[in-house]
Amino acid sequence: MGDHSDGTEAHSRAVARAGHGEVDKFQDPGLPPHRLRLADTNPKAAKRAERQVAALFGISVIGTLLFFFAYFGVRLDNTISTLRLQNLLLGLGTGFAMLGIGTGIVHWARALMPDHEVSEERHAIRTEADRVGAEKIVGDILEETGIKRRPLIRNTLLGALVLAPLPAIAIFRDLGPLPADALRHTMWKTGTRLVRDPTGTPIKAADVTIGSAYHVIPEGLNELKEGKLEAKSKAVVLLMRLNPEELHPSPGREDWGYNGIVAYSKICTHVGCPVALYEQQTHHLLCPCHQSTFDLTRECKVIFGPANRPLPQLPIKVDSEGYLVAQSDFHEPVGPSFWERG
Amino acid sequence: MKALSQKRRHPLAAIALLLLGLMLTGGLYAAATTVNQAKADTTTFSAQDTKEGQKLFVANCATCHGMGAGGSPTGPSLVGVGAAAVDFQVATGRMPLEANGPQAQEKPRQFNETQTKQLAGYIASLGAGPAIPEEHYLDGKGNAATGGELFRVNCAMCHNAAAAGGALTRGKFAPALAGVSSQHIYEAMVTGPQNMPVFNDANITPDDKRDIITFLQTIDASGSPGGADLGSLGPVSEGLFIWVAGLGVVIAFTIWLTSRTS
Numbered sequence: 001m002g003d004h005s006d007g008t009e010a011h012s013r014a015v016a017r018a019g020h021g022e023v024d025k026f027q028d029p030g031l032p033p034h035r036l037r038l039a040d041t042n043p044k045a046a047k048r049a050e051r052q053v054a055a056l057f058g059i060s061v062i063g064t065l066l067f068f069f070a071y072f073g074v075r076l077d078n079t080i081s082t083l084r085l086q087n088l089l090l091g092l093g094t095g096f097a098m099l100g101i102g103t104g105i106v107h108w109a110r111a112l113m114p115d116h117e118v119s120e121e122r123h124a125i126r127t128e129a130d131r132v133g134a135e136k137i138v139g140d141i142l143e144e145t146g147i148k149r150r151p152l153i154r155n156t157l158l159g160a161l162v163l164a165p166l167p168a169i170a171i172f173r174d175l176g177p178l179p180a181d182a183l184r185h186t187m188w189k190t191g192t193r194l195v196r197d198p199t200g201t202p203i204k205a206a207d208v209t210i211g212s213a214y215h216v217i218p219e220g221l222n223e224l225k226e227g228k229l230e231a232k233s234k235a236v237v238l239l240m241r242l243n244p245e246e247l248h249p250s251p252g253r254e255d256w257g258y259n260g261i262v263a264y265s266k267i268c269t270h271v272g273c274p275v276a277l278y279e280q281q282t283h284h285l286l287c288p289c290h291q292s293t294f295d296l297t298r299e300c301k302v303i304f305g306p307a308n309r310p311l312p313q314l315p316i317k318v319d320s321e322g323y324l325v326a327q328s329d330f331h332e333p334v335g336p337s338f339w340e341r342g
Numbered sequence: 343m344k345a346l347s348q349k350r351r352h353p354l355a356a357i358a359l360l361l362l363g364l365m366l367t368g369g370l371y372a373a374a375t376t377v378n379q380a381k382a383d384t385t386t387f388s389a390q391d392t393k394e395g396q397k398l399f400v401a402n403c404a405t406c407h408g409m410g411a412g413g414s415p416t417g418p419s420l421v422g423v424g425a426a427a428v429d430f431q432v433a434t435g436r437m438p439l440e441a442n443g444p445q446a447q448e449k450p451r452q453f454n455e456t457q458t459k460q461l462a463g464y465i466a467s468l469g470a471g472p473a474i475p476e477e478h479y480l481d482g483k484g485n486a487a488t489g490g491e492l493f494r495v496n497c498a499m500c501h502n503a504a505a506a507g508g509a510l511t512r513g514k515f516a517p518a519l520a521g522v523s524s525q526h527i528y529e530a531m532v533t534g535p536q537n538m539p540v541f542n543d544a545n546i547t548p549d550d551k552r553d554i555i556t557f558l559q560t561i562d563a564s565g566s567p568g569g570a571d572l573g574s575l576g577p578v579s580e581g582l583f584i585w586v587a588g589l590g591v592v593i594a595f596t597i598w599l600t601s602r603t604s
Contacts, residue, residue, distance in 0.1 A: 084567055106598075207542070213540075277516075280534060
């Protein structure tokens with residue numbers, strides 16, 4: 001139990017007086033005097049605390065019973081409300097079962113178990129004998145294994161240790177193929193029609209009136225057998241039409257739109273959330289995750305937020321039947337930056 | 343036939359052919375694009391409505407929108423916005439505007455139903471635009487599952503997946519849709535009020551709009567199966583709750599654990 005200080009007057013409030021030329025120094029004031037609890041002195045209070053602890057354990061028992069009542073007693077009739085009731089009762093039952101035991105034990109310890117203050121001296125950190133002993137053990141090991149005397153064993157062991165982790169590289173490599181150029185290309189090709197998400201119907205240029213916003217996927221995406229979500233997560237596009245005078249295309253990009261209809265990647269260049277909040281009067285595109293804001297009239301330049309690059313534009317034109325089609329794939333990788341992007 | 347082949351080289355033949363071609367393509371184009379244009383208004387307005395509407399317009403709206411509804415520096419032109427836009431803006435109390443701000447707020451309506459109809463009739467008479475929707479698109483008997491999918495693709499990013507609304511930039515916001523009448527939801531889709539994009543009938547067909555309305559009515563009626571939804575605002579309200587209430591309980595237990603018993 002170590003030093004059992006009961007905090008008598010002699011120990012506490014002992015402050016050293018600084019003598020001539022001595023440095024002021026606190027002496028250990030010891031512990032404050034031990035205070036008895038109500039339950040220590042009053043048997044009635046002790047009895048009451050005992051009943052309280054028992055009641056808390058009783059709550060735990062009721063909680064467990066409630067769990068079994070919910071599990072077996074509540075009839076599920078395929079409606080959400082009975083499932084909800086059962087879940088609620090299961091949760092409350094388990095909760096009270098645990099809480100009752102926990103609070104009961106804590107209350108028991110606080111009110112009834114002995115609460116004398118105890119202090120324990122710290123062990124010495126290191127003795128010289130221990131250090132010498134440890135050194136000797138290491139020396140003995142080196143001697144007994146004979147590793148110094150048998151370089152063949154030592155060198156083959158080192159070789160084995162170096163080679164052993166190599167299979168891990170193969171295993172981690174098998175977690176998936178490297179993305180190769182998948183990050184640089186999407187499903188869009190020259191002549192791919194722009195179709196509505198999720199119905200997959202093509203879009204006539206004339207149907208995109210000023211102020212409209214279409215959520216667009218490439219034609220054929222819905223028919224993909226595998227990799228549909230991956231393809232969609234790269235290829236989704238937002239199609240909008242505004243007054244052609246409001247657009248300010250840079251040289252070389254004048255014909256990427258069609259009569260004020262422009263298509264931009266919906267994948268934010270920050271961390272890839274779908275940028276799909278379009279304010280049709282201010283022509284701002286907002287990302288819902290971190291409030292990056294892109295100005296549609298200036299080729300989706302970033303005007304606010306953490307995104308670093310403008311949204312990539314999908315060059316579009318109209319085919320012979322009047323439907324909107326892609327001129328080509330995006331001219332740069334869509335979505336957030338990655339190491340090899342350059 | 344002989345006469346035709348003789349006139350083939352007539353100097354005016356090329357012009358005649360060009361005119362014929364232009365008329366043909368123009369006609370086809372007009373026929374093909376009518377899907378965007380307002381179909382004949384289903385709510386019919388009498389000449390009396392239009393006349394009364396004009397009086398109301400001059401007295402209440404012309405200050406900003408101009409005497410002939412042609413617009414002014416303070417308000418946009420209303421020619422061609424259609425009866426649906428008027429019904430949405432006036433019947434939800436957004437117009438007449440109470441005060442300038444980031445966006446017009448919903449408030450108690452200032453015009454009764456008859457007056458709203460008269461105003462709508464006047465504006466509709468100025469130019470074709472989206473009409474007030476037919477009753478059967480608003481009945482909520484469409485496909486709620488399809489509607490939900492369309493809602494998540496087209497609407498949820500601004501209006502929130504549970505239609506609880508959300509913030510835009512500089513004080514603008516997408517309102518919550520619970521309790522908004524189906525007619526106003528339909529009208530908002532076809533007219534694109536304020537910063538909302540337009541979802542014309544070529545983009546989301548009237549039947550699709552009916553499905554979306556059905557979905558909204560369904561989630562309105564079914565409530566929140568997961569318990570208190572805390573406004574369906576996602577991490578904002580849920581995070582606030584758990585930081586205040588959850589951490590509060592943890593702190594309370596900590597204080598209790600370390601306190602002395604009397």
